[in-house]
Amino acid sequence: AQSVTQLDSQVPVFEEAPVELRCNYSSSVSVYLFWYVQYPNQGLQLLLKYLSGSTLVKGINGFEAEFNKSQTSFHLRKPSVHISDTAEYFCAVRGGATNKLIFGTGTLLAVQP
């Protein structure tokens, strides 16, 4: 079965600083990897996804993520964050026999002025 681990429950960062949100996954088969963002009182929105090919994936709002198969990681990065990036970020994995989309526990990105 697939699983996703987001080790950081909260990441505080100052505006215009770079940020990395960590995600590790486990799976015995090939999977698809996703990052979703949830703004307060809203549903989740897709930021980016990795299917195959280039290991560096670019998404919306200036975010990008790098797939690292040897480290089973899919960390999310942004070179310069804005106050408006404050939200909960969820890493997710999908694949295998059940094809369920499984989410990590989320990381709250708190951008401070």
Place this chain on the structure above:
Amino acid sequence: DARVTQTPRHKVTEMGQEVTMRCQPILGHNTVFWYRQTMMQGLELLAYFRNRAPLDDSGMPKDRFSAEMPDATLATLKIQPSEPRDSAVYFCASGTGTEHEKLFFGSGTQLSVL
């Protein structure tokens, strides 16, 4: 813009009452997911439908929860009887049916069981 519509947005009820949450997926989407979000457990997958057929509901407590899709435009999640531990935000999401599909989430139903 096409969007997933969930009703009601908020529901406060007393323990033991039946709760029905509704979801209208985006027209043309053939997969529907129900997730429950709590502070303690995060996002838990409750049920997953493709072409209105349940593919996986292993995450759903069978004794009190039921999920159905009476037609392609409506998905329902029922809790009977409700308990305080069911208090959470319930999200519905729909997709186009591929393994790498982008899911579109509704705004959720915030349920409080007193």
